[in-house]
Amino acid sequence: MSVLEDFSNLEAKLYVDGALRASKASDGFDAIDPATESKLAHVADATDAEIDEAVAAANLAQKAWNARNALTRAEALHEVARKLRTLAPRLAEAMTREMGKPYKESADEVEWSATAYDYYAEAARHDAGRVIGPVVDGQFHFTVKEPLGTVVIILPFNFPYVLFAWESSAALATGNAVILKPSECTSLCSLLLMEAFSHLPDGLVQVVTGGGRVGARLVGHNDTHGVAFTGGVPTGQEIARVCAESFKRALIETSGNDPFIVMPSAPLDISARAAAFAAYLNCGQVCTAAERIFVHEAVHDEFVERVVGLSRGLRIGNGLDKVDMGPMVSSRERDRYEGVLWRAVEQGAKVVSGGGRPPGFNAGWFVEATVLTDCTPDMDIMNNESFGPAAPICRVKSFDEAIELANRSRYGLGANIYTTDLEESMRAVNELEAGMVWVNAPLLDNDAGPFGGRKMSGMGRQLGVEGLDQFRHTKLAMIDPHCTAQDFWWFPYADEEAYPGS
Ligand code: NAD
Numbered sequence: 240m241s242v243l244e245d246f247s248n249l250e251a252k253l254y255v256d257g258a259l260r261a262s263k264a265s266d267g268f269d270a271i272d273p274a275t276e277s278k279l280a281h282v283a284d285a286t287d288a289e290i291d292e293a294v295a296a297a298n299l300a301q302k303a304w305n306a307r308n309a310l311t312r313a314e315a316l317h318e319v320a321r322k323l324r325t326l327a328p329r330l331a332e333a334m335t336r337e338m339g340k341p342y343k344e345s346a347d348e349v350e351w352s353a354t355a356y357d358y359y360a361e362a363a364r365h366d367a368g369r370v371i372g373p374v375v376d377g378q379f380h381f382t383v384k385e386p387l388g389t390v391v392i393i394l395p396f397n398f399p400y401v402l403f404a405w406e407s408s409a410a411l412a413t414g415n416a417v418i419l420k421p422s423e424c425t426s427l428c429s430l431l432l433m434e435a436f437s438h439l440p441d442g443l444v445q446v447v448t449g450g451g452r453v454g455a456r457l458v459g460h461n462d463t464h465g466v467a468f469t470g471g472v473p474t475g476q477e478i479a480r481v482c483a484e485s486f487k488r489a490l491i492e493t494s495g496n497d498p499f500i501v502m503p504s505a506p507l508d509i510s511a512r513a514a515a516f517a518a519y520l521n522c523g524q525v526c527t528a529a530e531r532i533f534v535h536e537a538v539h540d541e542f543v544e545r546v547v548g549l550s551r552g553l554r555i556g557n558g559l560d561k562v563d564m565g566p567m568v569s570s571r572e573r574d575r576y577e578g579v580l581w582r583a584v585e586q587g588a589k590v591v592s593g594g595g596r597p598p599g600f601n602a603g604w605f606v607e608a609t610v611l612t613d614c615t616p617d618m619d620i621m622n623n624e625s626f627g628p629a630a631p632i633c634r635v636k637s638f639d640e641a642i643e644l645a646n647r648s649r650y651g652l653g654a655n656i657y658t659t660d661l662e663e664s665m666r667a668v669n670e671l672e673a674g675m676v677w678v679n680a681p682l683l684d685n686d687a688g689p690f691g692g693r694k695m696s697g698m699g700r701q702l703g704v705e706g707l708d709q710f711r712h713t714k715l716a717m718i719d720p721h722c723t724a725q726d727f728w729w730f731p732y733a734d735e736e737a738y739p740g741s
Pocket of ligand 1: 393394395396397398420421422423449450451452453454455456458469470471472474475477478492493494495525526624626652692696697
């Protein structure tokens with residue numbers, strides 16, 4: 240079956256209790272191919288009753304899943320990884336058709352998803368608590384790790400598979416059920432993804448499509464127990480507020496405005512290529528994209544020249560063709576991003592390359608890769624996420640100035656530096672206020688290393704051993720196997736321990 244036929248089969252469907260089913264919703268929206276503007280299928284805005292049904296199914300499935308031993312759960316997650324690899328060509332094509340990124344990027348994303356399942360399948364059974372030295376003779380003190388219950392995963396459009404994989408692999412491996420509310424722009428490919436989970440118990444992994452109302456109902460539901468949110472700051476704040484009402488565990492991954500520092504010691508050809516990649520990957524729709532490029536004045540002009548050359552050389556087009564950059568995800572996102580560029584120019588930035596829409600397209604939400612120079616720290620583009628293919632460059636006089644400006648931000652997701660100076664490398668790691676610091680290794684992820692931000696970029700961590708505790712409770716247990724009287728602190732108190740003055 241072709242992916243387009245897959246899409247028509249998924250028309251207005253939800254994945255609930257182990258099966259695709261037609262939604263009863265009267266509301267919904269169309270999924271549109273951003274490269275051709277053709278309609279792919281209608282997406283349902285799930286009804287309240289359907290959401291409640293999914294939550295009930297998840298809670299039932301979770302109890303049985305958590306009762307399984309850790310090895311059985313691990314094998315089931317390795318099977319997800321195996322299926323993802325088998326399904327990769329179809330899944331990658333589906334993502335590219337629905338949200339626009341080049342096929343290679345979609346295929347990479349499927350592979351990164353598979354490695355996350357393989358990683359957490361093993362990491363979660365490695366440790367399920369710890370034994371603690373007791374404070375009373377003969378007792379046994381230890382902790383046990385327990386799942387939260389049903390975890391709601393709310394996602395943005397830019398990495399629909401790998402973000403789901405990072406969060407669901409940790410949540411499932413620790414004994415939870417998950418319900419995914421995908422972005423409105425990646426609902427079909429998320430439904431298709433469920434083929435990789437068909438061997439798991441019914442209800443353990445579900446997809447409920449729709450807009451903010453659907454996400455809000457899942458987050459606020461009395462019978463969901465944890466939330467993993469990735470998306471914009473206002474939505475993250477709203478979700479954190481709702482979770483605070485009932486102290487529901489919330490992982491909040493929001494926006495970034497990552498700095499990218501270029502020092503004279505770095506090989507310029509490499510740092511220019513790295514900057515162009517970090518600014519334009521996925522059409523700039525990456526939370527850890529290079530959004531503020533601080534270049535030392537000694538290499539500024541040459542660096543700009545190289546980035547301009549690379550930007551002009553990018554092949555833009557339909558992600559299913561041989562291209563480097565696809566369209567933006569929606570006309571709304573393109574309009575918003577173009578507004579960010581115009582404002583930058585209004586505030587004094589100079590467009591040295593790109594700045595418009597590429598010629599030769601009758602349809603599709605394409606934009607050019609854009610290099611901006613003369614950017615200053617006060618400009619809006621240097622203070623807010625542009626979330627599009629812009630490379631705003633700011634000239635700096637020293638390493639200290641670069642670090643100071645990099646930290647002058649309300650965001651703290653990732654930070655990059657290009658240098659071969661050991662002292663600068665170490666100082667950057669120590670001084671940059673960010674969740675991840677990349678020295679000559681832009682935007683890289685590692686399943687075994689924690690990912691997340693500080694400041695307005697969010698709270699909590701996914702991936703690594705740190706990511707496990709995001710989805711589990713820690714319970715302290717103390718056992719006296721001899722069941723002895725604990726006279727050292729029980730009633731009646733000994734007279735000789737009374738206040739000496741009485
Ligand atoms: P968004 O905040 O508009 O939407 C994200 C999701 O939240 C969507 O599924 C949406 O339907 C849902 N939603 C909206 N209102 C809701 C509510 N009241 N309750 C529950 N759910 C609700 O974000 P977007 O435009 O889809 O994504 C782009 C943003 O995502 C960017 O800011 C980007 O930086 C961020 N992002 C962050 C990371 C990270 O790891 N920090 C990763 C990828 C993307």
